[in-house]
Amino acid sequence: MNVWNDLVKLFECIRCKQQFEPDDYPTGCPHCLQESFPASLRILYDQNNSWKIDQSARGMFRYADRLPYRLFPTLGEGGTSVNNIKGLENELGIPELWIKNEGQNPTGSHKDRMSALIVARAASLNRSTVIAASSGNAGASLAAYAAAGGLKCKIVTTPQLSGTWEKAIRLSGAEIIKVSNSLERWEIVRQMVEEEGAYPATNYSSPPVGSNLFGVQGYVTIAFEIIEQMREKLPTAVIIPCTRGDLLWGVWEGFAEARRMGWIHSIPRLYAVEPFARISHVLKGRDYREKFEGDSRLMPSIGGETVTYQAIHAVKSSGGGAITVNNIEVEKAQDHLAKKGFFVEGSAAVTWPAVSKLIKSGEIDESDRVLLMLTSHGYKGI
Numbered sequence: 574m575n576v577w578n579d580l581v582k583l584f585e586c587i588r589c590k591q592q593f594e595p596d597d598y599p600t601g602c603p604h605c606l607q608e609s610f611p612a613s614l615r616i617l618y619d620q621n622n623s624w625k626i627d628q629s630a631r632g633m634f635r636y637a638d639r640l641p642y643r644l645f646p647t648l649g650e651g652g653t654s655v656n657n658i659k660g661l662e663n664e665l666g667i668p669e670l671w672i673k674n675e676g677q678n679p680t681g682s683h684k685d686r687m688s689a690l691i692v693a694r695a696a697s698l699n700r701s702t703v704i705a706a707s708s709g710n711a712g713a714s715l716a717a718y719a720a721a722g723g724l725k726c727k728i729v730t731t732p733q734l735s736g737t738w739e740k741a742i743r744l745s746g747a748e749i750i751k752v753s754n755s756l757e758r759w760e761i762v763r764q765m766v767e768e769e770g771a772y773p774a775t776n777y778s779s780p781p782v783g784s785n786l787f788g789v790q791g792y793v794t795i796a797f798e799i800i801e802q803m804r805e806k807l808p809t810a811v812i813i814p815c816t817r818g819d820l821l822w823g824v825w826e827g828f829a830e831a832r833r834m835g836w837i838h839s840i841p842r843l844y845a846v847e848p849f850a851r852i853s854h855v856l857k858g859r860d861y862r863e864k865f866e867g868d869s870r871l872m873p874s875i876g877g878e879t880v881t882y883q884a885i886h887a888v889k890s891s892g893g894g895a896i897t898v899n900n901i902e903v904e905k906a907q908d909h910l911a912k913k914g915f916f917v918e919g920s921a922a923v924t925w926p927a928v929s930k931l932i933k934s935g936e937i938d939e940s941d942r943v944l945l946m947l948t949s950h951g952y953k954g955i
Contacts, residue, residue: 727747851880852895
């Protein structure tokens with residue numbers, strides 16, 4: 574059973590601030606789209622009714638008052654640990670280094686927080702099928718949650734999909750559709766949404782706006798968990814693997830809500846880690862609607878040629894930045910983290926070399942408490 578949250582009042586564009594009635598906006602703000610500056614929408618909740626963490630609940634259900642659905646299909650997502658890894662901070666010259674281990678989610682990545690709410694939304698609309706463009710994590714996650722919610726699922730991917738991911742998706746009952754490249758995936762998704770009525774979990778427009786806005790709301794719970802778990806030792810900087818910024822934006826939104834509630838006084842600086850310069854270029858003046866080329870073969874989960882407005886907004890609003898990490902650095906990072914007990918995929922390991930680079934550049938120093946977001950475990954053949 575999927576229960577809508579009556580505290581949801583309006584949707585608001587994160588760029589132009591125009592407000593809309595709650596509905597599905599797969600291509601983002603209609604006004605900004607018309608102006609050819611695509612941007613995502615955020616959910617506005619009733620500010621006249623205070624909300625509380627449900628101390629009796631576990632995982633994402635602790636924060637049901639700030640999710641679009643109070644009840645949704647669950648496999649046990651959320652509640653992932655925060656760990657202070659002894660020895661790492663000494664190597665870097667900073668006093669505290671923490672890890673948020675999103676690989677502990679049911680299908681092994683942060684995507685589970687998003688999939689649960691997407692399936693809830695699709696089911697509430699009586700849609701029979703959910704669809705996503707995915708390089709792996711999102712596809713495996715959506716397939717599992719669709720199965721749990723009794724829906725059909727289609728995953729549009731490329732021949733580079735790893736065998737482990739493919740097996741997980743197929744065994745969940747989902748259909749896999751392979752196309753030649755990432756951008757072609759979006760066209761297939763668009764056709765199935767507009768012509769066949771499938772419910773979209775991921776972006777399918779170019780330039781993109783990010784994934785399904787109901788699903789992205791699941792990522793605000795990561796910020797809430799960090800605040801509960803770290804309490805008086807809240808991070809001053811959070812380092813997050815990034816492609817189109819769903820996770821980055823969701824974490825920023827969660828911290829922003831916590832500040833509004835008076836739980837924290839300031840938002841940590843958020844740093845986006847990417848396999849080649851995309852956000853980095855935009856922060857230096859290039860148009861976020863451009864395409865950017867580079868090599869991400871060891872980091873497929875954060876590959877892609879595009880940037881979103883939501884990613885830029887989160888980085889700038891938090892006072893953070895963007896940092897690039899290459900394939901050689903990723904291989905070393907996987908080895909280093911595994912020797913500390915964390916076997917993660919390349920797209921998650923990027924946060925470790927990013928710390929070193931940010932310290933070297935002076936953006937992070939000995940006064941910072943740093944949190945690395947490890948988005949996915951490494952048991953996927955990546």
